[in-house]
Amino acid sequence: MSEARVGRILLVGDELLGGTISDRNVRMITTALANAGVEIDRVEFARDDRAVIAQAIRRLAEGADVLVLTGGLGPTSDDVTRDGVADCLGVPLVEDAGALERLTALMAERGLGAPSENVKRQARFPRGATIVANPVGSAAGFRVRVQGCDLWSLPGVPMEASAMIDAVARAVGRPDVSWERTIATAGIGEVRVAERLEGGGFHAPPGARLAFLPGPGGVRVRVFAPGGLDADVLDAAEAEVRALLGDWALPGRSIEESVVAAARARNRWLATAESCTGGLIGARITDVPGSSSVYLGGVVAYANEIKAGQLGVDPARIESEGAVSEVVATAMAVGVRERFAAAGGAGSAIAAAGPSGAVLPVLGLSVTGVAGPGGGTPEKPVGTVWIGWADDRGAGASSFRFPGPREMVRERTVNKALEIAYRRLVESDG
Amino acid sequence: MSEARVGRILLVGDELLGGTISDRNVRMITTALANAGVEIDRVEFARDDRAVIAQAIRRLAEGADVLVLTGGLGPTSDDVTRDGVADCLGVPLVEDAGALERLTALMAERGLGAPSENVKRQARFPRGATIVANPVGSAAGFRVRVQGCDLWSLPGVPMEASAMIDAVARAVGRPDVSWERTIATAGIGEVRVAERLEGGGFHAPPGARLAFLPGPGGVRVRVFAPGGLDADVLDAAEAEVRALLGDWALPGRSIEESVVAAARARNRWLATAESCTGGLIGARITDVPGSSSVYLGGVVAYANEIKAGQLGVDPARIESEGAVSEVVATAMAVGVRERFAAAGGAGSAIAAAGPSGAVLPVLGLSVTGVAGPGGGTPEKPVGTVWIGWADDRGAGASSFRFPGPREMVRERTVNKALEIAYRRLVESDG
Numbered sequence: 092m093s094e095a096r097v098g099r100i101l102l103v104g105d106e107l108l109g110g111t112i113s114d115r116n117v118r119m120i121t122t123a124l125a126n127a128g129v130e131i132d133r134v135e136f137a138r139d140d141r142a143v144i145a146q147a148i149r150r151l152a153e154g155a156d157v158l159v160l161t162g163g164l165g166p167t168s169d170d171v172t173r174d175g176v177a178d179c180l181g182v183p184l185v186e187d188a189g190a191l192e193r194l195t196a197l198m199a200e201r202g203l204g205a206p207s208e209n210v211k212r213q214a215r216f217p218r219g220a221t222i223v224a225n226p227v228g229s230a231a232g233f234r235v236r237v238q239g240c241d242l243w244s245l246p247g248v249p250m251e252a253s254a255m256i257d258a259v260a261r262a263v264g265r266p267d268v269s270w271e272r273t274i275a276t277a278g279i280g281e282v283r284v285a286e287r288l289e290g291g292g293f294h295a296p297p298g299a300r301l302a303f304l305p306g307p308g309g310v311r312v313r314v315f316a317p318g319g320l321d322a323d324v325l326d327a328a329e330a331e332v333r334a335l336l337g338d339w340a341l342p343g344r345s346i347e348e349s350v351v352a353a354a355r356a357r358n359r360w361l362a363t364a365e366s367c368t369g370g371l372i373g374a375r376i377t378d379v380p381g382s383s384s385v386y387l388g389g390v391v392a393y394a395n396e397i398k399a400g401q402l403g404v405d406p407a408r409i410e411s412e413g414a415v416s417e418v419v420a421t422a423m424a425v426g427v428r429e430r431f432a433a434a435g436g437a438g439s440a441i442a443a444a445g446p447s448g449a450v451l452p453v454l455g456l457s458v459t460g461v462a463g464p465g466g467g468t469p470e471k472p473v474g475t476v477w478i479g480w481a482d483d484r485g486a487g488a489s490s491f492r493f494p495g496p497r498e499m500v501r502e503r504t505v506n507k508a509l510e511i512a513y514r515r516l517v518e519s520d521g
Numbered sequence: 522m523s524e525a526r527v528g529r530i531l532l533v534g535d536e537l538l539g540g541t542i543s544d545r546n547v548r549m550i551t552t553a554l555a556n557a558g559v560e561i562d563r564v565e566f567a568r569d570d571r572a573v574i575a576q577a578i579r580r581l582a583e584g585a586d587v588l589v590l591t592g593g594l595g596p597t598s599d600d601v602t603r604d605g606v607a608d609c610l611g612v613p614l615v616e617d618a619g620a621l622e623r624l625t626a627l628m629a630e631r632g633l634g635a636p637s638e639n640v641k642r643q644a645r646f647p648r649g650a651t652i653v654a655n656p657v658g659s660a661a662g663f664r665v666r667v668q669g670c671d672l673w674s675l676p677g678v679p680m681e682a683s684a685m686i687d688a689v690a691r692a693v694g695r696p697d698v699s700w701e702r703t704i705a706t707a708g709i710g711e712v713r714v715a716e717r718l719e720g721g722g723f724h725a726p727p728g729a730r731l732a733f734l735p736g737p738g739g740v741r742v743r744v745f746a747p748g749g750l751d752a753d754v755l756d757a758a759e760a761e762v763r764a765l766l767g768d769w770a771l772p773g774r775s776i777e778e779s780v781v782a783a784a785r786a787r788n789r790w791l792a793t794a795e796s797c798t799g800g801l802i803g804a805r806i807t808d809v810p811g812s813s814s815v816y817l818g819g820v821v822a823y824a825n826e827i828k829a830g831q832l833g834v835d836p837a838r839i840e841s842e843g844a845v846s847e848v849v850a851t852a853m854a855v856g857v858r859e860r861f862a863a864a865g866g867a868g869s870a871i872a873a874a875g876p877s878g879a880v881l882p883v884l885g886l887s888v889t890g891v892a893g894p895g896g897g898t899p900e901k902p903v904g905t906v907w908i909g910w911a912d913d914r915g916a917g918a919s920s921f922r923f924p925g926p927r928e929m930v931r932e933r934t935v936n937k938a939l940e941i942a943y944r945r946l947v948e949s950d951g
């Protein structure tokens with residue numbers, strides 16, 4: 092076991108400081124570097140200003156082994172990361188003939204003509220830099236040493252940074268040790284997770300530490316070894332955490348992965364009927380690669396007429412009980428289950444592969460709610476949500492009241508619906 | 522006109538540095554403070570360590586007017602932001618009787634019993650701090666002065682921070698001036714936007730500057746006045762940008778807002794048929810408050826059997842052409858349009874309100890593609906996507922090949938589909 096190496100990140104871009112976009116690189120970089128034994132201890136944002144960038148690099152390189160920059164490598168005049176790095180090193184920018192050739196070829200291929208002077212800046216790098224190829228975009232990255240620190244400059248577009256981070260991790264990594272195990276949970280708060288583990292006598296193994304990471308999809312428990320440990324030691328710690336948490340611990344890295352795994356293990360299919368979430372539940376399920384082996388699809392029944400016409404909900408009940416009600420949530424789950432189970436009908440490939448012939452074993456999951464900002468009433472204020480289910484053991488619905496603005500109500504609804512689906516699948520074993 | 526005040530943000534939390542979650546507060550805070558005349562020039566992340574937090578506060582308070590901290594106010598032992606601030610000021614933490622009373626009442630209301638010693642820490646604040654109420658959670662925030670800087674400490678949960686940022690903006694704001702105008706675009710790259718504006722002779726008004734903000738949903742053009750300007754001046758600049766960009770400029774702040782606005786202005790309804798995006802298009806449309814006045818809903822047809830059974834796509838064509846094909850994309854759009862237009866049938870509230878009686882004027886929008894990581898073939902590699910449409914003028918589909926991993930293919934597909942829907946709606950005027 093050795094000390095972890097220290098990593099830092101500098102995110103360059105006015106768009107990050109101007110309220111236009113949210114960062115989507117830090118999580119990806121910290122994960123990739125943690126798996127290479129580099130622990131990120133500081134992150135900073137800098138605007139598109141070469142003096143500001145140079146100053147931030149000096150501040151962050153001090154005491155760091157690895158510094159990853161993202162952003163500011165584009166073709167417009169406000170892209171000045173390369174200038175900031177060169178200033179910091181006291182070297183000029185030098186045009187690279189190979190990079191210019193690739194850039195020219197790429198632009199020709201995309202029908203954009205010869206590169207303008209601005210675009211040609213993407214072929215210039217601080218003297219002495221090693222060029223890092225960009226497999227999915229025009230802006231190449233580069234690597235230099237600054238004050239003894241290994242500096243990598245990558246594009247800011249998450250897709251491009253993400254395509255290049257593996258090269259960074261390979262260059263700085265150590266293949267012999269493991270760094271962390273993360274256990275996802277559902278339906279249990281941070282305080283109770285801590286009580287379960289501490290009350291159960293759990294201690295992180297020497298060289299590792301325990302963290303509770305609350306997130307929108309539930310609390311994650313992380314056992315992290317800053318200096319690296321044998322895989323066996325971390326595996327044993329993970330097993331102990333799982334034993335103490337019992338059913339609260341999820342088998343997958345997220346609730347949606349766990350739903351897909353639970354359905355697959357039980358030969359169940361899933362179908363969704365969504366109103367206020369507008370397709371978010373389907374989107375989360377289909378985020379999981381391979382979800383096509385368990386997810387048939389769903390109906391987004393935003394208008395009441397679609398709840399009736401596409402899911403068979405009785406319009407008279409929508410009228411009398413309201414669209415946000417137990418009876419409508421239950422009828423939506425039953426409706427999507429019945430209609431989608433028929434997908435296993437005559438001649439279908441699914442039916443041929445499935446265990447039960449013409450009618451598929453489907454778990455129908457539904458949501459209907461008032462996400463806001465409008466639509467609330469004294470009886471059904473904004474945040475009121477009904478989540479319904481239907482399977483071979485019956486059907487029903489539960490109500491919730493989620494605080495917060497529209498976006499948060501929708502997100503909490505999705506997480507709770509996925510948790511209900513997971514519990515329903517797991518309980519069907521008993 | 523005066524100088525902008527300088528704002529900074531410190532995000533506290535191991536979860537942000539450990540690869541568990543992505544930041545979702547910076548964008549919200551920078552937007553709220555920009556509208557109050559405070560320009561954020563630096564953002565840092567800090568781990569849950571009181572010495573690290575105290576040091577970061579000293580570094581960031583220097584030269585700043587406002588410093589916003591988020592995170593580390595929770596009930597567990599690793600929540601030490603309050604300790605870090607107190608260390609920085611050289612004052613002790615003091616229990617606030619009113620805060621303890623509210624905390625005790627909140628826990629009783631939630632059936633959680635009396636607060637433990639850990640939970641009680643949420644009622645302790647650096648001596649001399651002003652408590653900032655949290656309308657949606659248990660952790661109150663606080664405000665203190667550090668080195669002449671106005672420091673606000675808020676919870677890290679985005680919903681809670683978001684519910685409290687208005688109090689910050691009100692306290693630091695100036696109601697007499699405007700700060701910025703942002704114009705969203707679609708279907709045009711950063712370089713061409715710059716060429717259009719610069720070639721058209723656009724200059725930002727004195728006291729303002731122009732920025733091009735590339736983002737996943739398209740480039741945004743921002744006219745920003747760091748010191749504030751009269752609303753009229755910024756309105757005129759926005760009008761000039763819009764005139765130069767013509768149809769590339771979107772009426773709404775995003776492509777989805779623009780789709781909803783364009784449909785509403787033309788009394789059109791929207792219906793979606795999604796395969797590889799799994800509901801993301803519906804989710805984006807229903808992100809827009811009031812989208813229920815134009816969005817009927819859709820079908821998530823993930824399995825081929827659902828494309829056939831719920832959308833009427835001919836199974837023989839799926840077999841012969843493949844699910845990712847022009848004919849299937851077109852048939853999905855036609856199918857969802859026909860089936861959902863019937864929602865305007867006898868007795869429906871929509872039909873009564875609509876312009877055309879029993880059959881609604883619906884734009885059907887469909888996607889089918891190979892999002893990866895599996896499923897690619899030499900003819901249809903990962904990233905191949907067909908986007909289809911159907912309206913009263915006809916039906917068709919276009920193909921695209923998007924680079925990048927699954928998540929990016931799906932996101933680009935959603936953006937392109939929304940852009941196609943927007944153009945189709947706007948062109949129907951001509």
